[in-house]
Amino acid sequence: MGASLTRRAALGLGAAVTAAVTAPAAASATQPTCADDIRRAYRFHTGRAGGAWESVISLNGQDLVAARADDVVEAYSVNKVAVATAVLDKVDRGLLTLTQRVEVTADIVLTTGDGIIPLDGAYPSSITLGHVLALLLTVSDDTCVRLCGLVVPALEVNQILVDKGFPKTQVDPVANPNRFFLGKTTPRETHDLLRALAAGTLLSPASTAYLLGILRSQAAHTDGIRRDMSSVDRARVATKAGWFKDGRNEAGIVFDAQNNPALIYALFSQGAGPDPNDFGGTHPAIKARAALGPLFLNAVPATTSRTAYAPTNGG
Template sequence: MTTGMNRRAALGLGAAAVAVVGSGTPAAAEPFTPFPVGTTPAQLIQWVYLRETRAARGAWQSLITLGGQEVVSARADDVVEAYSVNKVAVAVAVLDKVDRGQAALTQRLEVTADIINTGGDGIFPLDGAYPSSVTLGHAIALLLTVSDDTANRLAGLVTPTTEVNATLVAKGFPKTQVVGTANPNRFYLGKTTPRETHDLFNALAAGRLLSATSTAYLLKILRSQAAHTDGVRRNLSSDERARVATKAGWFNDGRNEAGIVFDAAGAPALTYALFSQGAGDPADFGGTHAAVKARATLGRPFVTAVPAPTARAAYTPTNGG
């Protein structure tokens, strides 16, 4: 198969067509001109994906669907390092245990000095307030918003490595697995495939993974204004950001993000799983990284492709007090 699809071929695609099937490594940059009037949302997403991933370079493994139809598929079944995108899978395993009555969001977890991931992302390495304790709900909120690595260790106190993996296999995600350590309650975030991550987000939004209460809880966190804003959500308004549930992951030269755009009725309409390696500066973990900029550019055609609610989102910041 070819690595991509040129503009002439893309113009012939229908809105529900599979847009990209190939190696996942973008070809050398080639000129792009805007699509004519009448371009479908699916064609626009495909065009922007090709333009941005080629500009970013590196290797990409992706799956994007709109209305249940594949728009972009590039090595979607490759097993890849998930990095913090797999924190959603970890949260699913924890909340499954809550649904079974074997854990509770209100239970307290001890935050000891030895559990702090001093070199990781998050709040716990910064607060200087340990030993202390937090609730499981607090830990999950930090796990999925600021991608707190100590919160990942706290989640492991509730769901050991073997339980996380067994839960994911039972729910139909055998390639989405964490990697154990000598400590049964600590794990690296492991691997997945774009298709499994895509399908996990879809199954979550459809209520097939967790109870209605746990589903709403998890999606509320992923759609919150505090959730990741450097990628797909960067150039969106606060109302638009509230329509997107997303989780990013980064380590070494990998830059990943997966999520859902919800329609006017609150139903999942567009799902994306974007994994990349080797693009940009591997020491740049900010918004200036080439792969992160590519994802940020994709945010606009993503939300434009999905009907928006007529009412404003219920985001109400405060000014203290």
């Protein structure tokens, strides 16, 4: 993907703005690359969104963007991937199973925030741990954070992450040992956790396939990076977003034709846009991520090996 016309269309810039943003320090005889496009687009779209950004974007193991990559930032729901990793680590060690049930009591349900559990009215009840993780990572159900805490207390979550090499990706414990806030991370650690997950070195093969299957599903986050993509293209991307106060975060993986993790991104932002109470697609940080998504796809060869999304009409 070297055509400058395609790049300009993807960036949506006029000639004057393009020149101002992307003009090189010296003339180059080489053709622009997808890597160049992503670097330029990141600078342009995050600059236009405003606020502070801390990010890592890599392609085939090489950093394209490393902006304040080691800053400790509020992870918000992006750390739900880390929480799920701790739960699945205990599954891998035979201490938990995805089919075991946890109790959903009235006092554990978060009636504000995101999710399905506070909407269904079906509690007290019980739910399998597999359903907990699926809801945690797709609709980002906040009650499921507490349900995970029933089987992996806060201090154990943190120790598992330390043991796996992520000492700055930690939840924040509270007085109740089974509850916690989602805590902090760094762009580099979130990027490296996703890289290890896709490489199969973070969890067992079964848990790896399970976790990536959820993050790549059509039920997973479709705003941000995956907004302007077909259903087939969305299946190429495993992603998790997080939002709270003025923070808008997203991290994920784009897979190539051989189902290898080719492009990995960890994008954290704070203070973009005039309205911190806008959590929808009109927020400037989400618009910036949506603009980057097609460029991420263009940088990675298309896949035809994965079964296309097949909806059902009941019956």
